[in-house]
Amino acid sequence: xxxxxxxxxxxxxxxxxxxxxxxxxxxxxxxxxxxxxxxxxxxxxxxxxxxxxxxxxxxxxxxxxxxxxxxxxxxxxxxxxxxxxxxxxxxxxxxxxxxxxxxxxxxxxxxxxxxxxxxxxxxxxxxxxxxxxxxxxxxxxxxxxxxxxxxxxxxxxxxxxxxxxxxxxxxxxxxxxxxxxxxxxxxxxxxxxxxxxxxxxxxxxxxxxxxxxxxxxxxxxxxxxxxxxxxxxxxxxxxxxxxxxxxxxxxxxxxxxxxxxxxxxxxxxxxxxxxxxxxxxxxxxxxxxxxxxxxxxxxxxxxxxxxxxxxxxxxxxxxxxxxxxxxxxxxxxxxxxxxxxxxxxxxxxxxxxxxxxxxxxxxxxxxxxxxxxxxxxxxxxxxxxxxxxxxxxxxxxxxxxxxxxxxxxxxxxxxxxxxxxxxxxxxxxxxxxxxxxxxxxxxxxxxxxxxxxxxxxxxxxxxxxxxxxxxxxxxxx
Amino acid sequence: xxxxxxxxxxxxxxxxxxxxxxxxxxxxxxxxxxxxxxxxxxxxxxxxxxxxxxxxxxxxxxxxxxxxxxxxxxxxxxxxxxxxxxxxxxxxxxxxxxxxxxxxxxxxxxxxxxxxxxxxxxxxxxxxxxxxxxxxxxxxxxxxxxxxxxxxxxxxxxxxxxxxxxxxxxxxxxxxxxxxxxxxxxxxxxxxxxxxxxxxxxxx
Numbered sequence: 001x002x003x004x005x006x007x008x009x010x011x012x013x014x015x016x017x018x019x020x021x022x023x024x025x026x027x028x029x030x031x032x033x034x035x036x037x038x039x040x041x042x043x044x045x046x047x048x049x050x051x052x053x054x055x056x057x058x059x060x061x062x063x064x065x066x067x068x069x070x071x072x073x074x075x076x077x078x079x080x081x082x083x084x085x086x087x088x089x090x091x092x093x094x095x096x097x098x099x100x101x102x103x104x105x106x107x108x109x110x111x112x113x114x115x116x117x118x119x120x121x122x123x124x125x126x127x128x129x130x131x132x133x134x135x136x137x138x139x140x141x142x143x144x145x146x147x148x149x150x151x152x153x154x155x156x157x158x159x160x161x162x163x164x165x166x167x168x169x170x171x172x173x174x175x176x177x178x179x180x181x182x183x184x185x186x187x188x189x190x191x192x193x194x195x196x197x198x199x200x201x202x203x204x205x206x207x208x209x210x211x212x213x214x215x216x217x218x219x220x221x222x223x224x225x226x227x228x229x230x231x232x233x234x235x236x237x238x239x240x241x242x243x244x245x246x247x248x249x250x251x252x253x254x255x256x257x258x259x260x261x262x263x264x265x266x267x268x269x270x271x272x273x274x275x276x277x278x279x280x281x282x283x284x285x286x287x288x289x290x291x292x293x294x295x296x297x298x299x300x301x302x303x304x305x306x307x308x309x310x311x312x313x314x315x316x317x318x319x320x321x322x323x324x325x326x327x328x329x330x331x332x333x334x335x336x337x338x339x340x341x342x343x344x345x346x347x348x349x350x351x352x353x354x355x356x357x358x359x360x361x362x363x364x365x366x367x368x369x370x371x372x373x374x375x376x377x378x379x380x381x382x383x384x385x386x387x388x389x390x391x392x393x394x395x396x397x398x399x400x401x402x403x404x405x406x407x408x409x410x411x412x413x414x415x416x417x418x419x420x421x422x423x424x425x426x427x428x429x430x431x432x433x434x435x436x437x438x439x440x441x442x443x444x445x446x447x448x449x450x451x452x453x454x455x456x457x458x459x460x461x462x463x464x465x466x467x468x469x470x471x472x473x474x475x476x477x
Numbered sequence: 478x479x480x481x482x483x484x485x486x487x488x489x490x491x492x493x494x495x496x497x498x499x500x501x502x503x504x505x506x507x508x509x510x511x512x513x514x515x516x517x518x519x520x521x522x523x524x525x526x527x528x529x530x531x532x533x534x535x536x537x538x539x540x541x542x543x544x545x546x547x548x549x550x551x552x553x554x555x556x557x558x559x560x561x562x563x564x565x566x567x568x569x570x571x572x573x574x575x576x577x578x579x580x581x582x583x584x585x586x587x588x589x590x591x592x593x594x595x596x597x598x599x600x601x602x603x604x605x606x607x608x609x610x611x612x613x614x615x616x617x618x619x620x621x622x623x624x625x626x627x628x629x630x631x632x633x634x635x636x637x638x639x640x641x642x643x644x645x646x647x648x649x650x651x652x653x654x655x656x657x658x659x660x661x662x663x664x665x666x667x668x669x670x671x672x673x674x675x676x677x678x679x680x681x
Contacts, residue, residue, distance in 0.1 A: 394615070400620070412623070413622075
């Protein structure tokens with residue numbers, strides 16, 4: 001038993017290594033020339049360059065938001081390298097660089113196609129600013145599914161990209177979305193045609209490697225009428241003493257009767273115990289249920305990042321469309337998280353459900369922030385929200401900031417929230433049965449988060465449980 | 478410290494401090510025709526203190542009513558309880574902003590907050606932001622907020638027993654508000670205000 005505890009407590013952020021590959025960078029700093037350079041490197045059409053420049057001009061006129069319950073270290077936007085890509089090996093242009101392949105294998109991401117026991121997952125692996133490989137493209141193409149890097153999508157399916165890009169998150173939506181729109185480097189694009197059920201889970205894996213850079217990826221998912229898709233997103237970064245910026249945008253369009261499940265296990269480097277370094281995770285994720293009966297569900301497990309500022313949201317436009325948000329956010333040491341969701345009900349009979357479980361330990365601050373809005377047209381709409389916070393230790397904070405707005409007399413909104421600590425009784429009960437304090441807390445926390453974890457695709461659920469354990473180690477006693 | 482405030486008539490305090498073992502029990506009543514911003518900060522500075530804040534608001538016209546309540550637990554071993562129910566009809570705007578703050582080191586706190594709203598018309602608007610900000614761990618805090626409408630099923634039940642629809646609606650609204658009225662300590666005052674609220678409900 002001692003061995004096991006030692007094993008667990010000795011675990012640190014095991015994804016914190018750096019891969020030695022030759023990389024090319026654009027010069028540090030942010031101005032129109034840099035944006036033109038990024039666009040030129042990616043051989044983009046003029047309309048996309050104009051989109052970037054327009055976003056950049058909007059961004060220049062905006063201020064960094066300060067309403068979050070966060071203490072953000074000052075970000076010098078001129079001190080960031082906005083584009084870093086591993087150099088292509090000229091001899092084997094078709095093959096992925098072995099060093100990169102090894103990196104992703106080490107992270108447990110199957111970048112080479114193979115049958116896994118647990119099921120088959122197609123992966124788009126993004127390394128710093130570029131997508132290095134996308135697996136199972138042929139198999140997916142047979143069904144008419146497009147799954148590729150964003151840059152390829154711009155080249156090969158410009159009409160689709162142009163039609164949907166920024167249709168859910170406009171370029172000037174908020175400070176970080178505007179920044180992303182100006183400098184976004186790569187990301188994943190996915191289109192599921194009418195009536196197609198995607199035969200395997202699709203996945204994006206984001207890896208920050210280079211120092212002094214930020215990652216600005218963009219994901220665009222379109223599920224056409226009657227289609228269905230399960231999408232997973234994972235991320236890690238090396239351990240460094242400086243903060244690194246990650247400002248992503250995810251847009252999801254769900255047409256009539258389509259079904260999209262979007263799962264995230266966010267495990268960016270959280271900084272060390274004293275709060276040095278770590279990723280600043282400032283992302284905008286939003287989906288729209290455009291058609292009748294559309295369904296979008298968000299499931300997230302947030303264990304990493306020094307600062308998390310993230311509100312996956314749904315606009316319920318189609319009548320009788322539904323959406324869910326399931327979240328577990330764990331903060332330890334000096335981590336800060338301000339996360340939640342927005343459910344904007346426009347259509348008749350729309351339904352949404354929010355289940356948020358916050359766990360704070362050490363000196364961390366963990367906030368739930370959410371909006372439920374019933375617009376005048378949302379006849380008979382319903383929302384149920386539950387936000388629970390668990391406190392481990394007397395130095396951390398747990399906060400709940402919901403906003404409920406009703407403009408329709410036939411809509412019903414219910415919200416409840418609780419904040420408490422693990423009770424002495426629960427711990428005593430476990431101790432009595434031979435479980436050590438760490439194990440007991442692990443068990444209780446897993447039980448507490450179960451409702452959310454059970455929503456994750458299988459491989460993810462196992463990983464998430466392990467992550468919860470690791471994230472909380474050292475927080476007891 | 479037990480008091481009832483009729484908003485628009487009584488003078489409203491904006492800040493109050495509650496010391497060791499003190500009990501504060503305040504009820505706020507907003508009747509139709511009254512528009513008001515009601516900011517209130519309660520500082521709980523001593524252990525053993527207990528704070529109960531309740532309120533009801535009834536808006537049938539073009540009123541603008543906004544509660545902005547902050548309860549700060551600056552000392553440990555204290556309890557607070559907030560309970561606010563409101564009905565919004567006409568083109569009124571009703572808002573409830575409530576915050577519970579538990580300061581670092583203020584342990585063994587119990588704090589609860591409830592806010593329920595009923596919308597009667599298409600043009601009425603309700604906004605509620607029940608917030609918890611907690612910097613201590615040995616706490617039990619919770620809040621609940623709802624917005625909804627008068628249940629048609631309840632109305633059907635009453636109508637099938639010979640109660641006309643208009644009367645059924647009045648009964649529903651009174652039963653929705655009565656838990657707040659029940660918090661008024663003085664029996665005479667409670668009866669008088671209950672009658673006043675009932676008359677107001679009938680007039681909506």
